[in-house]
Amino acid sequence: MTAVSLSQSQxxxxxxxxxxxxxxxxxxxxxxxxxKACKVDALLLTSEENIRYFSGFLTQFFQSPTRPWFLIVPKxxxxxxxxxxxxxxxxxxTWIEDIRTWASPHPDDDGISLLTQSxxxxxxxxxxxxxxxxxETILRMPLLDFQRLQDDLGTVEFVDxxxxxxxxxxxxxxxxxxxxxxxxxxxxxxxxxxxxxxHQGQSDVEAFRAFKIECLKQGVDDVSYLVGGAGxxxxxxxxSPPSGRTLQSGDxxxxxxxxxxxxxxxxxxxxxxxxxxxxxxxxxxxxxxRATQAGLEAAIPGASCAELYTAMQSVMSRAGALDNDVGxxxxxxxxxxxxxPSHTEFDETILEPGMVITLEPGMSFAxxxxxxxxxxxxxxxxxxxxxSRRAAPDLPVI
Amino acid sequence: MTAVSLSQSQxxxxxxxxxxxxxxxxxxxxxxxxxKACKVDALLLTSEENIRYFSGFLTQFFQSPTRPWFLIVPKxxxxxxxxxxxxxxxxxxTWIEDIRTWASPHPDDDGISLLTQSxxxxxxxxxxxxxxxxxETILRMPLLDFQRLQDDLGTVEFVDxxxxxxxxxxxxxxxxxxxxxxxxxxxxxxxxxxxxxxHQGQSDVEAFRAFKIECLKQGVDDVSYLVGGAGxxxxxxxxSPPSGRTLQSGDxxxxxxxxxxxxxxxxxxxxxxxxxxxxxxxxxxxxxxRATQAGLEAAIPGASCAELYTAMQSVMSRAGALDNDVGxxxxxxxxxxxxxPSHTEFDETILEPGMVITLEPGMSFAxxxxxxxxxxxxxxxxxxxxxSRRAAPDLPVI
Numbered sequence: 180m181t182a183v184s185l186s187q188s189q190x191x192x193x194x195x196x197x198x199x200x201x202x203x204x205x206x207x208x209x210x211x212x213x214x215k216a217c218k219v220d221a222l223l224l225t226s227e228e229n230i231r232y233f234s235g236f237l238t239q240f241f242q243s244p245t246r247p248w249f250l251i252v253p254k255x256x257x258x259x260x261x262x263x264x265x266x267x268x269x270x271x272x273t274w275i276e277d278i279r280t281w282a283s284p285h286p287d288d289d290g291i292s293l294l295t296q297s298x299x300x301x302x303x304x305x306x307x308x309x310x311x312x313x314x315e316t317i318l319r320m321p322l323l324d325f326q327r328l329q330d331d332l333g334t335v336e337f338v339d340x341x342x343x344x345x346x347x348x349x350x351x352x353x354x355x356x357x358x359x360x361x362x363x364x365x366x367x368x369x370x371x372x373x374x375x376x377x378h379q380g381q382s383d384v385e386a387f388r389a390f391k392i393e394c395l396k397q398g399v400d401d402v403s404y405l406v407g408g409a410g411x412x413x414x415x416x417x418x419s420p421p422s423g424r425t426l427q428s429g430d431x432x433x434x435x436x437x438x439x440x441x442x443x444x445x446x447x448x449x450x451x452x453x454x455x456x457x458x459x460x461x462x463x464x465x466x467x468x469r470a471t472q473a474g475l476e477a478a479i480p481g482a483s484c485a486e487l488y489t490a491m492q493s494v495m496s497r498a499g500a501l502d503n504d505v506g507x508x509x510x511x512x513x514x515x516x517x518x519x520p521s522h523t524e525f526d527e528t529i530l531e532p533g534m535v536i537t538l539e540p541g542m543s544f545a546x547x548x549x550x551x552x553x554x555x556x557x558x559x560x561x562x563x564x565x566x567s568r569r570a571a572p573d574l575p576v577i
Numbered sequence: 578m579t580a581v582s583l584s585q586s587q588x589x590x591x592x593x594x595x596x597x598x599x600x601x602x603x604x605x606x607x608x609x610x611x612x613k614a615c616k617v618d619a620l621l622l623t624s625e626e627n628i629r630y631f632s633g634f635l636t637q638f639f640q641s642p643t644r645p646w647f648l649i650v651p652k653x654x655x656x657x658x659x660x661x662x663x664x665x666x667x668x669x670x671t672w673i674e675d676i677r678t679w680a681s682p683h684p685d686d687d688g689i690s691l692l693t694q695s696x697x698x699x700x701x702x703x704x705x706x707x708x709x710x711x712x713e714t715i716l717r718m719p720l721l722d723f724q725r726l727q728d729d730l731g732t733v734e735f736v737d738x739x740x741x742x743x744x745x746x747x748x749x750x751x752x753x754x755x756x757x758x759x760x761x762x763x764x765x766x767x768x769x770x771x772x773x774x775x776h777q778g779q780s781d782v783e784a785f786r787a788f789k790i791e792c793l794k795q796g797v798d799d800v801s802y803l804v805g806g807a808g809x810x811x812x813x814x815x816x817s818p819p820s821g822r823t824l825q826s827g828d829x830x831x832x833x834x835x836x837x838x839x840x841x842x843x844x845x846x847x848x849x850x851x852x853x854x855x856x857x858x859x860x861x862x863x864x865x866x867r868a869t870q871a872g873l874e875a876a877i878p879g880a881s882c883a884e885l886y887t888a889m890q891s892v893m894s895r896a897g898a899l900d901n902d903v904g905x906x907x908x909x910x911x912x913x914x915x916x917x918p919s920h921t922e923f924d925e926t927i928l929e930p931g932m933v934i935t936l937e938p939g940m941s942f943a944x945x946x947x948x949x950x951x952x953x954x955x956x957x958x959x960x961x962x963x964x965s966r967r968a969a970p971d972l973p974v975i
Contacts, residue, residue: 196821239802240816242835243915244713245908264902268814283904286923289712312720314687315642322710323737339721384798391799392790400782400818401789402799404637416666418638420798423594437640504662506681510643517641525684 191364191398194357196441200274202354203235206347207257213343214254220306221298222252222340225319228514229311229344233258235273237442240266246283247320249294250275253301261294291324295331302335309340315519316341345519349511350533356557358443359513359535360566363555365397366438367568370449374577379428379453383409383421386432394438403444404437404516412457413548417448417505417541428454431574433551437516446512446537447553447567452576462498463544464574467552470494470540471570474509474522478538478556478563484526491522491540500542503549509539512555534558535566589762589796592755594839598672600752601633604745605655611741612652618704619696620650620738623717626912627709627742631656633671635840638664644681645718647692648673651699659692689722693729700733707738713917714739743917747909748931754955756841757911757933758964761953763795764836765966768847772975777826777851781807781819784830792836801842802835802914810855811946815846815903815939826852829972831949835914844910844935845951845965850974860896861942862972865950868892868938869968872907872920876936876954876961882924889920889938898940901947907937910953932956933964 210233214222224230227241230250241248249261260266260275263283270278279297281290302308310318318325329337351359369376369390376389391402408414409424409432417435426432435448450464470491477490491508507526511518513535520528520536530536534557541551552570556563608631612620622628625639628648639646647659658664658673661681668676677695679688700706708716716723727735749757767774767788774787789800806812807822807830815833824830833846848862868889875888889906905924909916911933918926918934928934932955939949950968954961 237818238816239804239818242802242913244715244913245915245919246904263904265816265904267902269817272817284712284919284921285904286921310720314682314719316719317642317715317717318720319715321712321714322708322716388793388798392793395786395790395793400786403801404640406637418636418663419667419670420635420637504665506644506661506663506683515640515642517643521643521682523682523684 191361193398194361194441198235198354202352203233203274206233207252209347210252210343211254213346214252214309217309217343218307219309219338219340219343220254220302222309222343223298224250224252224311226311226317227319231442231514232348234260234270234275236266236270238266238269247290247324249290251297251301259297261290261297263290289324291327291331295328298332298335305334307336307338309343310337311341311344312339313341348513349519350531351513351535351557352533355443355513356533356535358441359445359555362399362438362440362443362445363447363566364568365399365440366394366436366445366447368397369393371568373449373451373575377426377432377451377577379426381426383424383426383432386426387421387434390434394436399438399440401439402436403439404446405434407432407434407448410548413460413545413550415547415549417549417551426453429457431456431460435551435553442514444512444514444516445555445567446516447555448551449570450550450552450574452574454576456574456576459545459548460550461574463542463550464552466495466498466500467540467542467550468570468572471538471552471554474538474540475556475563478530478536478558480530480532480558480560482530484520484522484528484530485524487530488522488524491538495540495542500544503541503543505539505541505551508541509537509553511536530558532558532560589759591796592759592839596633596752600750601631601672604631605650607745608650608741609652611744612650612707615707615741616705617707617736617738617741618652618700620707620741621696622648622650622709624709624715625717629840629912630746632658632668632673634664634668636664636667645688645722647688649695649699657695659688659695661688687722689725689729693726696730696733703732705734705736707741708735709739709742710737711739746911747917748929749911749933749955750931753841753911754931754933756839757843757953760797760836760838760841760843761845761964762966763797763838764792764834764843764845766795767791769966771847771849771973775824775830775849775975777824779824781822781824781830784824785819785832788832792834797836797838799837800834801837802844803832805830805832805846808946811858811861811943811948813945813947815947815949824851827855829854829858833949833951840912842910842912842914843953843965844914845953846949847968848948848950848972850972852974854972854974857943857946858948859972861940861948862950864893864896864898865938865940865948866968866970869936869950869952872936872938873954873961876928876934876956878928878930878956878958880928882918882920882926882928883922885928886920886922889936893938893940898942901939901941903937903939903949906939907935907951909934928956930956930958
């Protein structure tokens with residue numbers, strides 16, 4: 180397949196921020212349809228991304244763990260925000276009309292009585308509340324407050340609503356894809372300047388810093404996530420911050436970044452050799468590059484994530500790859516750095532147009548040496564569309 | 578106001594990264610002492626900051642919600658890490674010796690059986706497990722998995738361990754303070770360059786971007802948090818991202834940032850007027866500046882957060898401040914953007930040397946106009962030490 184060419188950084192079109200109300204109306208209708216089928220009377224959402232998905236409420240303020248935030252999706256009508264007063268002005272900028280607030284932090288009732296009362300009105304005394312409780316979800320409120328909420332709601336039942344949220348969020352709209360594509364394009368531009376940004380004798384701390392600055396200059400809002408590693412002939416660990424090590428001839432450097440535009444992530448990595456590259460690393464790079472190529476060919480509607488996994492893994496196995504510790508060969512992305520699905524041998528999720536995923540084959544090629552490669556794509560009718568600019572076919576040497 | 582030349586920033590001493598093992602040993606001993614007093618046989622920690630506090634494990638990888646991570650603090654001996662294989666190499670760099678891993682993601686047992694078995698060994702069949710469950714804590718694992726863990730542990734009891742963790746983390750060591758102080762110094766340097774960074778005719782998106790780049794250049798690792806607002810004669814909302822508005826004469830701009838060095842946050846804001854400043858805004862700025870001054874005078878060991886609140890609030894009330902929606906006038910900070918305590922009328926936490934807090938008086942001074950001011954300090958024997966460079970006494974005009 181052919182990489183979709185992206186224009187130069189100067190001519191990148193910056194997507195509009197936010198979404199038209201129709202996007203939220205569509206999400207709501209779809210959720211309420213599934214809720215009806217599952218006999219769920221209301222969804223209770225507590226995490227940043229789920230609240231944002233149904234409201235458009237975008238703030239970094241969730242980094243403060245002090246205050247809980249709640250959004251109720253009732254079985255009919257628009258979502259109801261039950262939030263600290265500090266968020267009232269910002270929430271009023273969204274399409275949400277029913278905004279209920281309490282003064283937070285509060286010493287003994289941090290929104291729980293207001294939430295209880297709001298939920299009771301939605302579900303009655305014996306209704307069913309859907310709450311995301313399964314893999315890759317987190318209840319973002321103190322556990323004691325949740326226990327109190329359950330007690331106060333009495334006979335109301337809580338059921339797992341992960342699937343309701345997941346089945347919607349896993350398929351991105353064109354407006355969502357546009358934001359991810361833009362983040363990918365900015366970071367692709369930054370990686371293309373690698374030879375100017377990175378050099379031997381530079382500490383990896385400074386290399387990371389210079390790359391973050393370049394990504395911002397290219398147009399992303401935030402460099403939320405930048406991890407990686409460097410080592411002679413290869414790196415061992417891909418989730419650490421820089422160590423202070425000085426980059427030197429013979430090193431392989433990986434940078435893996437999740438940059439954000441308007442609340443949407445890209446997530447891909449690039450590898451670079453300094454001065455020279457060893458045979459083993461070059462061959463490993465070639466293997467993961469070819470595994471990605473196999474993934475690109477397999478990533479069509481109707482294929483399962485397990486099949487996608489097998490397509491990539493078989494290339495690496497044939498090349499004699501040792502195991503790797505990542506546990507999967509890619510995943511969904513969007514409002515979060517990683518989202519469902521996972522490319523593993525057990526994930527039977529069927530690929531559909533609009534799914535945005537990473538292809539991330541990784542392998543150990545020597546004791547303590549791994550090689551990981553990653554691209555971001557969107558599933559289309561037919562072949563996928565590359566969102567990241569395809570990496571070089573040979574390990575780049577700086 | 579005068580821009581500080583960059584040469585000054587170059588002479589900032591960059592603190593060493595990480596901590597000596599003695600720091601973790603001290604934390605562990607203190608935790609185990611309190612655990613013994615509270616009859617808690619083991620702590621179960623699931624959130625990034627608590628795991629990091631006892632292990633030194635620092636990674637941005639927690640931004641991926643896919644995998645749970647666990648650290649057990651037993652009643653004797655070093656903590657035990659129960660983590661996905663992807664983290665094994667990085668965890669082995671810390672002082673933790675007992676590292677147990679499972680291949681994650683897993684379709685039906687994402688670490689729960691390994692965790693159950695590890696906890697049982699620590700607490701026996703009828704022991705007591707401490708878990709942070711109260712205000713400002715989050716259980717970072719799927720709720721269904723927690724329910725399964727409870728079922729599998731049978732008669733083992735879970736009790737709230739928030740106080741055990743909070744009482745330790747609320748007092749910072751000199752090595753922790755050094756990291757926060759450095760982040761504060763870098764951001765103070767960046768704010769001192771405001772007149773070069775911000776200008777009329779600039780969109781607030783570009784203003785935010787330029788400021789992020791400057792903070793990175795000054796030496797922070799990440800600009801995790803940057804929110805603010807601008808408006809003619811004042812702003813209304815302090816937790817939003819930039820809106821795309823063009824900065825113009827008569828605007829007041831606030832930027833509130835949590836920048837990170839080696840996993841430790843600063844958190845303070847600065848206000849700027851463009852072209853000219855109105856009387857109301859100037860007076861409001863003067864009021865919050867004086868409220869901060871009152872806070873600086875009140876922030877001594879033995880005073881309560883409630884007293885600190887009153888010292889600041891009374892300055893604003895005397896000046897005719899309307900209410901504000903923030904709910905408190907400052908808070909702790911450190912490994913998180915905000916931590917315990919809160920400067921409210923109900924928080925009776927007694928200030929002690931080593932507490933790092935913000936002073937953050939805020940007030941409404943006209944309908945839809947707020948003014949917020951913020952400094953970062955550390956409580957010392959006697960007067961507090963400013964970590965942020967004190968804001969200008971008069972509203973700076975650019």
